[in-house]
Amino acid sequence: MLTLQCPYCGVQAEETELHAGGEAHLKRFGPGASDEDFEAYLFMRENPKGVHFERWRHVNGCGKWFHAARCTMTLEVFGTYSAQTSEPPQSIRAAISAKRPGWQWKDFA
Amino acid sequence: MSDAVSALDGATYDGLVRLEDLGLRGMITLRGDLASVALKNAATGVAGVDMPAQRRANTVGERGLLWMSPDELLVLVPHAEADQATRTMQATLAGTHFLTENLSDARAMLRITGTPTAVREVMAKLTPVDLSPDAFGPGDVRRTRLAQVAAAFWMPDHNTFCIICFRSVASYVFDLLKAAAAPGSAVGYFDQS
Numbered sequence: 001m002l003t004l005q006c007p008y009c010g011v012q013a014e015e016t017e018l019h020a021g022g023e024a025h026l027k028r029f030g031p032g033a034s035d036e037d038f039e040a041y042l043f044m045r046e047n048p049k050g051v052h053f054e055r056w057r058h059v060n061g062c063g064k065w066f067h068a069a070r071c072t073m074t075l076e077v078f079g080t081y082s083a084q085t086s087e088p089p090q091s092i093r094a095a096i097s098a099k100r101p102g103w104q105w106k107d108f109a
Numbered sequence: 110m111s112d113a114v115s116a117l118d119g120a121t122y123d124g125l126v127r128l129e130d131l132g133l134r135g136m137i138t139l140r141g142d143l144a145s146v147a148l149k150n151a152a153t154g155v156a157g158v159d160m161p162a163q164r165r166a167n168t169v170g171e172r173g174l175l176w177m178s179p180d181e182l183l184v185l186v187p188h189a190e191a192d193q194a195t196r197t198m199q200a201t202l203a204g205t206h207f208l209t210e211n212l213s214d215a216r217a218m219l220r221i222t223g224t225p226t227a228v229r230e231v232m233a234k235l236t237p238v239d240l241s242p243d244a245f246g247p248g249d250v251r252r253t254r255l256a257q258v259a260a261a262f263w264m265p266d267h268n269t270f271c272i273i274c275f276r277s278v279a280s281y282v283f284d285l286l287k288a289a290a291a292p293g294s295a296v297g298y299f300d301q302s
Contacts, residue, residue, distance in 0.1 A: 008179045010163060014237040017253055060254040062178030 002070070007080045009062040021055030024067050025086060025106070049073050051096055051103045053088060056080075069096060113188070116217040116279035124290035126223030126231050130283065134171060134218045135191030136273070137184040139198060141207035143176075151201040155194040156184050166250035166263040168271075175250045175263060183261075183273070188213055217279035218271060221286060225267040226299040232262065232270050233298070234289040241299075256285050 002015040011017075023045050029037040046052065052072045057065045067085070069078040069092050078099065079092045088108060096103050103109065117130035137155075141148045149160045156174045158167040161182075166175045173185040186194045195211040202209070221228050225242075233240045235255045245251065250263035258281060260274040274282045288294075 011251070012239070016237055060259050061252045062181075064178065 002075055002077070004056060004068050004070075004077060004080050006058040006061060006064065007066050007082055008064040009058065011058070011061055013058055013061055017058065017060040019057040019059040021057055021065060024053035024055045025088075025108075027086075046106065048105065051078070051100055051105050053105060053108075055083070071100070113214065116276045117219070117283055120283060122283075122287045122290065124287065124292050125227045125295055126221045126290050128219065128221050128283070128286050128290055130279075131218040131220050131271070133188035133213070134216075135184075135186035135188045135194065135211070135213045136216050136218070137186065137191055137195050137198070137209060137211050137213070138177075139182045139184055139207065139209045140180050141202070141205065143180060143182065145205070147202060147205055148207060151198045151207075152182050152184055154201065155186060155190075155197050161250075164250060165248050166265075167248070168263070168265055175261070177250075177252055177261065184209075215276055216273055217276045217282070218273050219279075219283065219286065220269060220271050221290070222269045226297075227290075227295070228268060228270050229299045230296055231286060231289045234296075235285055236260075236262075255282055258282065 029041040065083040068080045122128040161167045161176045175183040191213045252261040258278045262272045
């Protein structure tokens with residue numbers, strides 16, 4: 001069972017109170033983008049064994065979207081953070097580095 | 110003007126706890142910057158209770174304020190006053206960024222009363238929330254789910270849970286609570302702690 005702390009209301013929300021929103025930190029390629037970029041934006045997703053960044057919504061609760069960093073292998077949660085950012089904050093990166101030295105996820109490390 | 114009736118029309122059930130429909134209640138959603146003085150004044154002005162802190166509820170009788178999310182309050186007033194209270198808040202907040210709507214007839218409010226351990230146990234059968242006395246107590250409010258539907262509840266005191274759900278699922282929630290409170294279904298989990 002996955003338990004994430006909603007960074008907005010502070011509730012320890014269990015998985016059934018949440019709705020998964022897929023991969024985090026996608027860069028949108030819209031009108032005018034190349035076919036390759038648009039295809040990658042629409043379809044290409046990370047599928048890591050280990051550190052992963054996701055979007056979640058506290059749907060049966062305050063209703064806010066937020067980000068979570070967790071390990072897909074152990075379900076360990078490294079932290080949750082605001083949705084209003086395009087990259088993980090330093091505190092989250094440090095928390096991951098403490099547990100998984102040398103981790104990398106897309107352009108983040 | 111038609112006569113308003115609540116979804117369950119005052120239904121009651123006595124089992125491990127007493128379950129009752131609270132009938133018509135005024136419920137007004139108020140969204141905006143909860144830190145703003147104008148919004149606090151508008152909410153406390155019509156509700157007549159203090160502004161609640163995060164995840165807290167302040168209620169006195171049929172009046173109260175529930176903290177629903179970082180930008181949302183639920184204002185409780187007697188049903189007959191709800192329209193006027195909504196207009197009062199709209200007038201008070203005119204010109205600022207806010208949203209308020211009278212949702213009284215879209216919602217249902219239920220209550221269970223009984224011994225402190227029994228009411229916790231009945232709720233704990235239906236919701237994923239940690240209801241141990243250390244984690245949730247009088248004055249706390251939580252928006253979550255009861256079985257398959259969204260609901261919010263708070264504890265006015267140790268013996269009571271008040272539950273708000275959508276009117277359309279009121280009979281489902283009533284039946285859920287009825288089953289959870291059926292005689293002979295006591296687990297006694299909170300009696301041990």
